[in-house]
Amino acid sequence: QQQVKQSPQSLIVQKGGISIINCAYENTAFDYFPWYQQFPGKGPALLIAIRPDVSEKKEGRFTISFNKSAKQFSLHIMDSQPGDSATYFCAASVETSGSRLTFGEGTQLTVNP
Amino acid sequence: GAVVSQHPSWVICKSGTSVKIECRSLDFQATTMFWYRQFPKQSLMLMATSNEGSKATYEQGVEKDKFLINHASLTLSTLTVTSAHPEDSSFYICSAREGGRVVQPQHFGDGTRLSIL
Numbered sequence: 001q002q003q004v005k006q007s008p009q010s011l012i013v014q015k016g017g018i019s020i021i022n023c024a025y026e027n028t029a030f031d032y033f034p035w036y037q038q039f040p041g042k043g044p045a046l047l048i049a050i051r052p053d054v055s056e057k058k059e060g061r062f063t064i065s066f067n068k069s070a071k072q073f074s075l076h077i078m079d080s081q082p083g084d085s086a087t088y089f090c091a092a093s094v095e096t097s098g099s100r101l102t103f104g105e106g107t108q109l110t111v112n113p
Numbered sequence: 114g115a116v117v118s119q120h121p122s123w124v125i126c127k128s129g130t131s132v133k134i135e136c137r138s139l140d141f142q143a144t145t146m147f148w149y150r151q152f153p154k155q156s157l158m159l160m161a162t163s164n165e166g167s168k169a170t171y172e173q174g175v176e177k178d179k180f181l182i183n184h185a186s187l188t189l190s191t192l193t194v195t196s197a198h199p200e201d202s203s204f205y206i207c208s209a210r211e212g213g214r215v216v217q218p219q220h221f222g223d224g225t226r227l228s229i230l
Contacts (some may be wrong), residue, residue, distance in 0.1 A: 043221035
């Protein structure tokens with residue numbers, strides 16, 4: 001029940017295209033859903049996060065869509081750029097229980113020039 | 114803002130030695146710090162959670178005598194890998210979270226690559 005399933009494992013997109021990464025969860029107590037971006041040899045960096053009281057959040061080229069009834073959320077990267085090539089992790093936590101993050105398996109995104 | 118510094122970034126040492134990794138929150142007070150381990154092309158695995166001034170809470174399967182965690186101040190936590198062996202080689206990452214009424218996001222350090230020969 002603590003798992004977060006992420007797909008696809010890898011994704012190749014052309015420059016200017018839309019990258020879409022999906023995550024699904026089981027624990028209905030989760031109330032915070034961040035996305036992290038990780039470059040090789042670096043720690044994850046918080047990209048964007050959403051709470052279940054909204055269905056969508058947009059920050060620049062990055063958008064999270066959240067479907068509470070389906071227990072799914074996704075990251076959309078518009079106008080994908082080669083510099084977006086990285087590994088993306090979704091995560092979920094129960095904020096009132098110490099914010100212990102449960103991570104998805106990760107998606108390796110490659111944006112071709 | 115919200116910068117977490119981790120040191121060293123890379124360490125190579127002989128089997129049997131102990132290695133200490135430092136995690137500092139540079140511009141905020143971290144009431145809670147987390148330590149993760151990451152194998153190549155895999156996700157982050159939480160090892161332990163530490164609150165300032167308290168003993169760390171270890172995840173199931175993590176040896177507390179092997180991985181010593183100290184969180185003595187609001188800006189510093191340390192992870193000591195004792196009597197390290199080749200199977201302890203991994204990428205270790207810390208994160209820190211500021212306290213307060215509103216739960217703040219975790220901010221991650223840049224990790225420490227540990228290689229045991």
